[in-house]
Amino acid sequence: MNRCLARQQAQSSFCSLPEELWIEVLSHLEGKDIGRAVCTTRMFSGQRDLVWRRACERRWPCWAKVARAPDTQWKRQFELLELRQREQAVIPSIATIQRIQKVVTGGHRAVLTEWLAEVSWDWSLESTIVFKAVSYLDHFLSNTGVKNLSRFQLLGIACLREAMGDTRRRLPIRLSEQDKNLDPARFAFISDRTYTVEEVEQATRTVAESVPEEIRDAPNGKMFLRSFWYRGVAALITEPEEMHIYTVASFLLQLSLLDLDCAGYPNSLLAASALSVALDAFGKEPWPMALQQYSAYLPIDVEPVRLKLKALQATLKARHLRVIWRNHHENHGYSEFAEDWQRTLSVLQGPSEISMYCPRTLPL
Numbered sequence: 001m002n003r004c005l006a007r008q009q010a011q012s013s014f015c016s017l018p019e020e021l022w023i024e025v026l027s028h029l030e031g032k033d034i035g036r037a038v039c040t041t042r043m044f045s046g047q048r049d050l051v052w053r054r055a056c057e058r059r060w061p062c063w064a065k066v067a068r069a070p071d072t073q074w075k076r077q078f079e080l081l082e083l084r085q086r087e088q089a090v091i092p093s094i095a096t097i098q099r100i101q102k103v104v105t106g107g108h109r110a111v112l113t114e115w116l117a118e119v120s121w122d123w124s125l126e127s128t129i130v131f132k133a134v135s136y137l138d139h140f141l142s143n144t145g146v147k148n149l150s151r152f153q154l155l156g157i158a159c160l161r162e163a164m165g166d167t168r169r170r171l172p173i174r175l176s177e178q179d180k181n182l183d184p185a186r187f188a189f190i191s192d193r194t195y196t197v198e199e200v201e202q203a204t205r206t207v208a209e210s211v212p213e214e215i216r217d218a219p220n221g222k223m224f225l226r227s228f229w230y231r232g233v234a235a236l237i238t239e240p241e242e243m244h245i246y247t248v249a250s251f252l253l254q255l256s257l258l259d260l261d262c263a264g265y266p267n268s269l270l271a272a273s274a275l276s277v278a279l280d281a282f283g284k285e286p287w288p289m290a291l292q293q294y295s296a297y298l299p300i301d302v303e304p305v306r307l308k309l310k311a312l313q314a315t316l317k318a319r320h321l322r323v324i325w326r327n328h329h330e331n332h333g334y335s336e337f338a339e340d341w342q343r344t345l346s347v348l349q350g351p352s353e354i355s356m357y358c359p360r361t362l363p364l
Contacts, residue, residue: 023047027054031078052078060085063296072293080227081296083219087266090218092138094264104146106260112156113137113257114321119160119190121324123181126167127250131220131257131267133163136211138263143210154195157187158203165204166216221253224271228295232275235290242282244337244344249278251325251348252309258321259312265305272297273305280306281347281354282340310354313347322348 026037026047034055038048052074056064060081067077098106113134120130136159146152165182184200195203229246232238238245252274256262262270272287272295280286286306287299326348332341346352 019047023050023054026051027058029055031055031082034078035075049074056081060296066296066298067293069290069293077294080294083224084266084268084296086214087218087268090135090139090215091266092142092263094260097138097141097260097263100143100145101141102145103149104141104152108149108152109137109141109260110258112152114318115153116156116160117254117257118320118324121328125164128220128222129163129167130160130254131222132166132216133160134257134263135215135218135220136162136207139215140207140210150194153191154199154203155207157191157195157200158207161187161200161204162207162211165208219267221256221267221271221274222250224268225249225253225275228271228275228291231294232279232288232291235288235294237279237284237288237290241334242337242340243332243334244340245275245278245282245284247329247344248281248347249274252277252313254321254325255312255316255318256309258316258318259308262308262312268295269297269301269305270309273302273309276302277306277309277354281343314351314353317351322350 026034029037034051038051053064053072056067056074056078063081063084064077067081116133117130119125120127120133133156137156140155140159146155161182161184168182184197184204187200188195188197225246229238229249233240249271253271256270256274272291275291276287279288287297287302292298326345329341329348330345334341347354
């Protein structure tokens with residue numbers, strides 16, 4: 001009897017603590033624990049948004065200050081800011097790559113990454129896979145010197161195969177179909193039989209052993225671009241049918257894979273900058289407030305990378321990649337945006353300056 005009374009008194013004292021104190025206490029938990037607490041405990045459910053907001057403000061005060069808006073969904077914002085924090089830890093050191101690699105140059109890497117992008121298009125792979133493969137490649141290059149240039153393509157093949165295997169474990173695709181896609185003989189074949197099946201298997205094992213989980217799980221640029229695009233549509237910055245804007249942003253993002261310096265930028269910043277250039281190219285505000293708040297990037301943050309991407313578009317030939325993108329988007333099916341798509345195709349065609357223009361006015 002006394003034990004039950006003591007428990008009731010403890011519960012009463014527990015519930016009488018100030019709401020502000022509980023918000024502060026819960027904000028110190030990990031994200032998954034905050035989710036459990038506010039979803040499973042009745043007394044915390046009414047404080048849900050306040051807890052997520054305080055957690056964002058405590059962990060990322062500068063980012064949360066930018067993200068603050070009347071309609072901010074703080075749980076979603078917490079998840080996005082957490083991804084931004086995680087990506088900071090997996091950015092490769094360009095200086096280290098240049099110091100370690102005595103044989104492989106940035107030019108060699110550009111040729112290999114363009115070829116990997118071609119293979120991903122030819123095989124109709126999910127578009128994030130090539131980004132994952134290049135991140136594995138850069139991690140390997142920042143830790144291990146490539147002594148023989150003739151083995152560099154094999155390293156790229158192994159990175160692509162390992163990235164495909166990681167994706168297989170996360171997607172609901174029939175295992176037999178994926179096993180066929182990952183057949184090492186298939187990868188040996190695309191090298192014109194330069195490498196044997198056994199060499200492909202061994203190189204894949206080497207890459208698998210070198211890539212830590214934090215890099216496997218890190219979000220890539222294409223994932224961030226999709227998230228920013230959907231936010232732009234929801235905020236009425238773009239229309240869902242204005243896929244020419246998304247196409248230009250996606251192309252610039254893939255073009256950035258060919259440039260070693262771009263590997264030193266956070267993926268979220270590359271994605272934000274690519275979308276900003278594309279918005280500007282079609283006469284829209286380059287980086288609207290809704291995207292600033294959602295991404296926690298200000299115009300001053302994206303401007304240097306915008307200039308970098310515009311410079312890449314103006315100078316990189318990337319002939320094979322441009323042919324693939326142009327052929328893929330020539331028959332777009334958006335007749336109401338014909339003029340915008342012609343401009344898009346001119347961007348894909350070859351190196352050119354990207355400048356803002358005023359799109360045609362639709363008839364009332």
